[in-house]
Amino acid sequence: MSVVSVEAIPVAYPEPNDHGAERHLLLVRVVDSSGAVGWGEAVTMWPEASRATAELVRGLGDLVVGRDPVAVDAIWRSLREHTWWYGGAGIASFAIATLDIALWDLRGQLLGRPLLDLLGGPAKQRLPAIASSHATHVAIEDLVGEIAAWVDGRAEGAKVGFGKRGDANLGFSHERDVAFVGALREALGPQAQIMVDLGVRVRWSVAEAVARTRAFEAFGLHWIEEPLGADDPAGYETLRAKTTTLIAYGEREWNVRGLERIVASGTCDVAGIDPGRAEGISGFLRAARAAEAAGTQVNAHSWSSAIVHAASLALSWATPNAHQLEFKPHANAMQQELAGDTFVAPAAGGWALPSSERPGLGIEVDETVVERYRLDR
Numbered sequence: 001m002s003v004v005s006v007e008a009i010p011v012a013y014p015e016p017n018d019h020g021a022e023r024h025l026l027l028v029r030v031v032d033s034s035g036a037v038g039w040g041e042a043v044t045m046w047p048e049a050s051r052a053t054a055e056l057v058r059g060l061g062d063l064v065v066g067r068d069p070v071a072v073d074a075i076w077r078s079l080r081e082h083t084w085w086y087g088g089a090g091i092a093s094f095a096i097a098t099l100d101i102a103l104w105d106l107r108g109q110l111l112g113r114p115l116l117d118l119l120g121g122p123a124k125q126r127l128p129a130i131a132s133s134h135a136t137h138v139a140i141e142d143l144v145g146e147i148a149a150w151v152d153g154r155a156e157g158a159k160v161g162f163g164k165r166g167d168a169n170l171g172f173s174h175e176r177d178v179a180f181v182g183a184l185r186e187a188l189g190p191q192a193q194i195m196v197d198l199g200v201r202v203r204w205s206v207a208e209a210v211a212r213t214r215a216f217e218a219f220g221l222h223w224i225e226e227p228l229g230a231d232d233p234a235g236y237e238t239l240r241a242k243t244t245t246l247i248a249y250g251e252r253e254w255n256v257r258g259l260e261r262i263v264a265s266g267t268c269d270v271a272g273i274d275p276g277r278a279e280g281i282s283g284f285l286r287a288a289r290a291a292e293a294a295g296t297q298v299n300a301h302s303w304s305s306a307i308v309h310a311a312s313l314a315l316s317w318a319t320p321n322a323h324q325l326e327f328k329p330h331a332n333a334m335q336q337e338l339a340g341d342t343f344v345a346p347a348a349g350g351w352a353l354p355s356s357e358r359p360g361l362g363i364e365v366d367e368t369v370v371e372r373y374r375l376d377r
């Protein structure tokens with residue numbers, strides 16, 4: 001078998017888990033000589049990033065057409081080698097990510113095995129599902145009620161975005177943030193995992209990050225994510241020395257090398273890895289192994305379409321040092337609509353299922369939905 005076509009497809013849709021904001025993705029449709037179709041996704045978020053990635057995918061497609069999709073690792077290496085001048089820490093990684101995911105999907109279909117099998121099978125018995133979204137309300141009791149409804153019967157905990165759109169205004173007042181986390185602990189009970197994820201609108205000093213994290217520790221916060229952004233090694237060293245809560249960051253890294261550097265710093269307890277950004281499934285696997293060797297947890301950034309979610313689901317099951325999977329509590333166009341019944345939502349009781357038994361990513365992409373949200377038709 002060999003790849004006969006590579007198509008870059010920019011899409012945009014309103015994301016109900018982010019106050020209806022328009023969200024851009026760059027999908028890739030790769031077809032092989034048997035007629036099988038593999039799907040990939042880059043989590044580009046903004047229109048100009050999608051357009052640039054689409055152009056890179058069109059160029060890199062010349063390196064993929066004619067190759068056997070089963071040889072995904074060799075193709076991944078040749079894409080990295082080709083982008084030596086403009087790749088590395090930048091959006092060439094989006095292009096490699098989306099092509100790589102599509103090739104893994106095709107590889108599974110050609111071999112007749114689900115992605116989880118190709119990755120070596122499950123490395124655990126259970127995988128807790130965590131509801132991850134951005135709260136909308138103003139009053140703390142309303143916010144807590146909203147988040148409790150995300151979790152109820154279908155998650156083991158919640159990750160809450162601070163500094164996001166809307167009226168929640170979390171992240172800006174020490175007293176209010178501490179009251180919120182305390183009220184959320186009360187509502188979710190002692191066993192629930194609670195994570196706080198700082199968005200780019202919030203800028204804490206190192207001293208503020210230390211004070212907030214210490215205050216949240218009284219309520220058993222599971223992890224604090226990006227409290228000092230993506231790149232503050234000295235700040236993270238101080239925070240790490242003065243607190244005991246797990247510190248999570250890494251999802252804004254572009255490649256295996258960047259994630260290895262974070263892990264080697266000794267300041268990151270949970271390395272976020274986005275397969276739709278950091279060089280695909282092949283990149284995730286390498287970064288996760290480096291983290292495993294260092295005793296560091298990883299967390300797949302599964303917060304995108306059904307394509308990256310399916311990749312994250314299989315990767316999280318196959319990766320011994322991944323201990324939970326995030327899901328979006330509100331149904332949305334690029335998950336339930338795009339993949340219909342083949343989208344794998346968490347089981348009742350709060351556990352992520354070990355993915356579909358269907359080959360490849362295990363999802364059936366509805367191409368009429370792709371056309372509906374496509375931007376360049």
Ligand SMILES: [Mg+2]
Nearest residue numbers: 197225226251
């Ligand atoms: Mg995050």
